[in-house]
Amino acid sequence: MDKPNIILEKTFLFSLRIIELCNVLEENRKYAIANQLLRSGTSIGANIREAQNAESQQDFIHKFKIASKExxxxxxxxxxxxxxxxxxxxxxxxxxxxxxxxxxxxxIGTMKKKLENGKNEKMRE
Structure with a gap:
Protein backbone atom coordinates (compact mmCIF):
# COMPACT_ATOMS: atom_id res chain seq x y z
CA MET A 1 0.00 0.00 0.00
CA ASP A 2 1.31 3.44 -0.91
CA LYS A 3 2.43 5.83 1.78
CA PRO A 4 0.27 8.96 1.98
CA ASN A 5 1.83 11.98 0.31
CA ILE A 6 1.44 14.64 2.99
CA ILE A 7 2.31 17.63 0.79
CA LEU A 8 -0.19 16.56 -1.87
CA GLU A 9 -2.90 16.15 0.76
CA LYS A 10 -2.11 19.44 2.51
CA THR A 11 -2.01 21.47 -0.71
CA PHE A 12 -5.24 19.91 -1.98
CA LEU A 13 -7.06 20.70 1.27
CA PHE A 14 -5.53 24.19 1.25
CA SER A 15 -6.84 24.73 -2.30
CA LEU A 16 -10.33 23.77 -1.15
CA ARG A 17 -10.07 26.26 1.73
CA ILE A 18 -8.88 28.97 -0.69
CA ILE A 19 -11.85 28.29 -2.98
CA GLU A 20 -14.19 28.75 -0.01
CA LEU A 21 -12.44 31.97 1.02
CA CYS A 22 -12.62 33.31 -2.54
CA ASN A 23 -16.34 32.56 -2.65
CA VAL A 24 -16.76 34.70 0.48
CA LEU A 25 -14.65 37.46 -1.08
CA GLU A 26 -16.76 37.41 -4.24
CA GLU A 27 -19.98 37.51 -2.21
CA ASN A 28 -18.57 40.70 -0.68
CA ARG A 29 -17.64 42.06 -4.12
CA LYS A 30 -13.88 41.78 -3.54
CA TYR A 31 -13.33 40.41 -7.04
CA ALA A 32 -9.75 41.55 -7.72
CA ILE A 33 -8.32 40.00 -4.56
CA ALA A 34 -10.49 36.89 -4.96
CA ASN A 35 -9.17 36.29 -8.48
CA GLN A 36 -5.52 36.77 -7.50
CA LEU A 37 -5.86 34.61 -4.40
CA LEU A 38 -7.71 31.86 -6.26
CA ARG A 39 -5.05 31.74 -8.96
CA SER A 40 -1.99 31.69 -6.69
CA GLY A 41 -3.55 29.67 -3.86
CA THR A 42 -4.64 26.77 -6.05
CA SER A 43 -1.49 26.89 -8.18
CA ILE A 44 0.59 25.66 -5.23
CA GLY A 45 -1.07 22.25 -5.24
CA ALA A 46 -1.21 22.10 -9.03
CA ASN A 47 2.58 22.51 -9.25
CA ILE A 48 3.17 19.95 -6.49
CA ARG A 49 0.89 17.52 -8.35
CA GLU A 50 2.73 18.20 -11.60
CA ALA A 51 6.08 17.55 -9.88
CA GLN A 52 4.96 13.99 -9.13
CA ASN A 53 5.51 13.22 -12.82
CA ALA A 54 8.68 15.25 -13.28
CA GLU A 55 11.03 14.15 -16.04
CA SER A 56 14.12 14.57 -13.85
CA GLN A 57 15.20 15.55 -10.37
CA GLN A 58 15.96 19.05 -11.67
CA ASP A 59 12.44 19.27 -13.12
CA PHE A 60 11.02 18.10 -9.78
CA ILE A 61 12.97 20.81 -7.93
CA HIS A 62 11.88 23.41 -10.50
CA LYS A 63 8.18 22.58 -10.01
CA PHE A 64 8.59 22.80 -6.24
CA LYS A 65 10.33 26.17 -6.59
CA ILE A 66 7.38 27.43 -8.63
CA ALA A 67 5.04 26.15 -5.90
CA SER A 68 7.17 28.00 -3.33
CA LYS A 69 6.86 31.26 -5.29
CA GLU A 70 3.09 30.80 -5.61
CA ILE A 108 13.58 21.33 -2.08
CA GLY A 109 16.57 21.22 0.28
CA THR A 110 16.49 17.43 0.50
CA MET A 111 16.27 17.01 -3.27
CA LYS A 112 19.13 19.47 -3.83
CA LYS A 113 21.30 17.47 -1.40
CA LYS A 114 20.40 14.20 -3.14
CA LEU A 115 21.20 15.73 -6.50
CA GLU A 116 24.52 17.11 -5.23
CA ASN A 117 25.43 13.78 -3.60
CA GLY A 118 24.66 12.03 -6.87
CA LYS A 119 27.01 14.37 -8.73
CA ASN A 120 29.73 13.78 -6.14
CA GLU A 121 29.31 10.00 -6.50
CA LYS A 122 29.74 10.24 -10.28
CA MET A 123 32.88 12.37 -9.87
CA ARG A 124 34.48 9.72 -7.63
CA GLU A 125 33.97 6.95 -10.18
Whole structure:
Protein backbone atom coordinates (compact mmCIF):
# COMPACT_ATOMS: atom_id res chain seq x y z
CA MET A 1 0.00 0.00 0.00
CA ASP A 2 1.31 3.44 -0.91
CA LYS A 3 2.43 5.83 1.78
CA PRO A 4 0.27 8.96 1.98
CA ASN A 5 1.83 11.98 0.31
CA ILE A 6 1.44 14.64 2.99
CA ILE A 7 2.31 17.63 0.79
CA LEU A 8 -0.19 16.56 -1.87
CA GLU A 9 -2.90 16.15 0.76
CA LYS A 10 -2.11 19.44 2.51
CA THR A 11 -2.01 21.47 -0.71
CA PHE A 12 -5.24 19.91 -1.98
CA LEU A 13 -7.06 20.70 1.27
CA PHE A 14 -5.53 24.19 1.25
CA SER A 15 -6.84 24.73 -2.30
CA LEU A 16 -10.33 23.77 -1.15
CA ARG A 17 -10.07 26.26 1.73
CA ILE A 18 -8.88 28.97 -0.69
CA ILE A 19 -11.85 28.29 -2.98
CA GLU A 20 -14.19 28.75 -0.01
CA LEU A 21 -12.44 31.97 1.02
CA CYS A 22 -12.62 33.31 -2.54
CA ASN A 23 -16.34 32.56 -2.65
CA VAL A 24 -16.76 34.70 0.48
CA LEU A 25 -14.65 37.46 -1.08
CA GLU A 26 -16.76 37.41 -4.24
CA GLU A 27 -19.98 37.51 -2.21
CA ASN A 28 -18.57 40.70 -0.68
CA ARG A 29 -17.64 42.06 -4.12
CA LYS A 30 -13.88 41.78 -3.54
CA TYR A 31 -13.33 40.41 -7.04
CA ALA A 32 -9.75 41.55 -7.72
CA ILE A 33 -8.32 40.00 -4.56
CA ALA A 34 -10.49 36.89 -4.96
CA ASN A 35 -9.17 36.29 -8.48
CA GLN A 36 -5.52 36.77 -7.50
CA LEU A 37 -5.86 34.61 -4.40
CA LEU A 38 -7.71 31.86 -6.26
CA ARG A 39 -5.05 31.74 -8.96
CA SER A 40 -1.99 31.69 -6.69
CA GLY A 41 -3.55 29.67 -3.86
CA THR A 42 -4.64 26.77 -6.05
CA SER A 43 -1.49 26.89 -8.18
CA ILE A 44 0.59 25.66 -5.23
CA GLY A 45 -1.07 22.25 -5.24
CA ALA A 46 -1.21 22.10 -9.03
CA ASN A 47 2.58 22.51 -9.25
CA ILE A 48 3.17 19.95 -6.49
CA ARG A 49 0.89 17.52 -8.35
CA GLU A 50 2.73 18.20 -11.60
CA ALA A 51 6.08 17.55 -9.88
CA GLN A 52 4.96 13.99 -9.13
CA ASN A 53 5.51 13.22 -12.82
CA ALA A 54 8.68 15.25 -13.28
CA GLU A 55 11.03 14.15 -16.04
CA SER A 56 14.12 14.57 -13.85
CA GLN A 57 15.20 15.55 -10.37
CA GLN A 58 15.96 19.05 -11.67
CA ASP A 59 12.44 19.27 -13.12
CA PHE A 60 11.02 18.10 -9.78
CA ILE A 61 12.97 20.81 -7.93
CA HIS A 62 11.88 23.41 -10.50
CA LYS A 63 8.18 22.58 -10.01
CA PHE A 64 8.59 22.80 -6.24
CA LYS A 65 10.33 26.17 -6.59
CA ILE A 66 7.38 27.43 -8.63
CA ALA A 67 5.04 26.15 -5.90
CA SER A 68 7.17 28.00 -3.33
CA LYS A 69 6.86 31.26 -5.29
CA GLU A 70 3.09 30.80 -5.61
CA UNK A 71 2.92 30.17 -1.86
CA UNK A 72 4.75 33.43 -1.16
CA UNK A 73 2.37 35.32 -3.47
CA UNK A 74 -0.58 33.69 -1.73
CA UNK A 75 0.81 34.79 1.63
CA UNK A 76 0.88 38.37 0.30
CA UNK A 77 -2.83 38.24 -0.63
CA UNK A 78 -3.71 36.63 2.71
CA UNK A 79 -1.80 39.40 4.52
CA UNK A 80 -3.69 42.03 2.53
CA UNK A 81 -6.98 40.47 3.58
CA UNK A 82 -5.89 40.20 7.19
CA UNK A 83 -4.80 43.83 7.49
CA UNK A 84 -7.52 45.44 5.35
CA UNK A 85 -10.86 46.61 6.65
CA UNK A 86 -13.95 44.70 5.58
CA UNK A 87 -12.04 41.56 4.58
CA UNK A 88 -12.28 38.12 6.19
CA UNK A 89 -9.79 37.08 8.87
CA UNK A 90 -7.20 34.86 7.16
CA UNK A 91 -5.06 33.83 10.14
CA UNK A 92 -6.05 30.16 9.83
CA UNK A 93 -5.17 30.08 6.14
CA UNK A 94 -1.85 31.79 6.88
CA UNK A 95 -0.99 29.16 9.51
CA UNK A 96 -1.80 26.36 7.08
CA UNK A 97 0.26 28.05 4.39
CA UNK A 98 3.28 28.46 6.70
CA UNK A 99 3.17 24.72 7.32
CA UNK A 100 3.02 24.06 3.56
CA UNK A 101 5.89 26.47 2.86
CA UNK A 102 8.03 24.72 5.47
CA UNK A 103 7.39 21.31 3.90
CA UNK A 104 8.03 22.61 0.37
CA UNK A 105 11.32 24.22 1.38
CA UNK A 106 12.39 21.06 3.24
CA UNK A 107 11.66 18.93 0.17
CA ILE A 108 13.58 21.33 -2.08
CA GLY A 109 16.57 21.22 0.28
CA THR A 110 16.49 17.43 0.50
CA MET A 111 16.27 17.01 -3.27
CA LYS A 112 19.13 19.47 -3.83
CA LYS A 113 21.30 17.47 -1.40
CA LYS A 114 20.40 14.20 -3.14
CA LEU A 115 21.20 15.73 -6.50
CA GLU A 116 24.52 17.11 -5.23
CA ASN A 117 25.43 13.78 -3.60
CA GLY A 118 24.66 12.03 -6.87
CA LYS A 119 27.01 14.37 -8.73
CA ASN A 120 29.73 13.78 -6.14
CA GLU A 121 29.31 10.00 -6.50
CA LYS A 122 29.74 10.24 -10.28
CA MET A 123 32.88 12.37 -9.87
CA ARG A 124 34.48 9.72 -7.63
CA GLU A 125 33.97 6.95 -10.18
Missing amino acids: AEETMYWLDLCLYSRDYPNTETEKEELLSIIYIINTI
